[in-house]
Amino acid sequence: MARKFSELTAKMSPEARARADVMTKAMLAEMPLHELRQARGLTQRMLAEVLHVEQPSIAKMEKRTDMYMSTLRGFVQAMGGDLVVTAKFPDGDVRISNFSEI
Known part of the structure; x- marks a missing residue:
């Protein structure tokens, strides 16, 4: 069954959310x-x-x-x-x- 992204992120540790934020910013900083x-x-x-x-x-x-x-x-x-x-x-x-x- 599909889960909402907000539910998944709510269960993430603060460290995991911070890592995800860093990765997201890096991906958005460079793109075709x-x-x-x-x-x-x-x-x-x-x-x-x-x-x-x-x-x-x-x-x-x-x-x-x-x-x-x-x-x-x-x-x-x-x-x-x-x-x-x-x-x-x-x-x-x-x-x-x-x-x-x-």
Whole structure:
């Protein structure tokens, strides 16, 4: 018999809930574009309308492993976000500003 998620989490120890929260945050912090779109509650058709392209174009963009920064920025902005390019180094992170005014 299926059980409600809330029932399962209620039975978890505080340590197990904390571990689950950490894992959830890590999973949400990094995801492919199609998962990000779905997490934002958008369909490919909805995004296509905002970007003034056809739905198959969105499907192609989501599968690409290489695209222009301006294309990616438009995709992210159409979902209501802002694209930030950051270089990560052992001694700290640096935000790259070259792409902020494209």
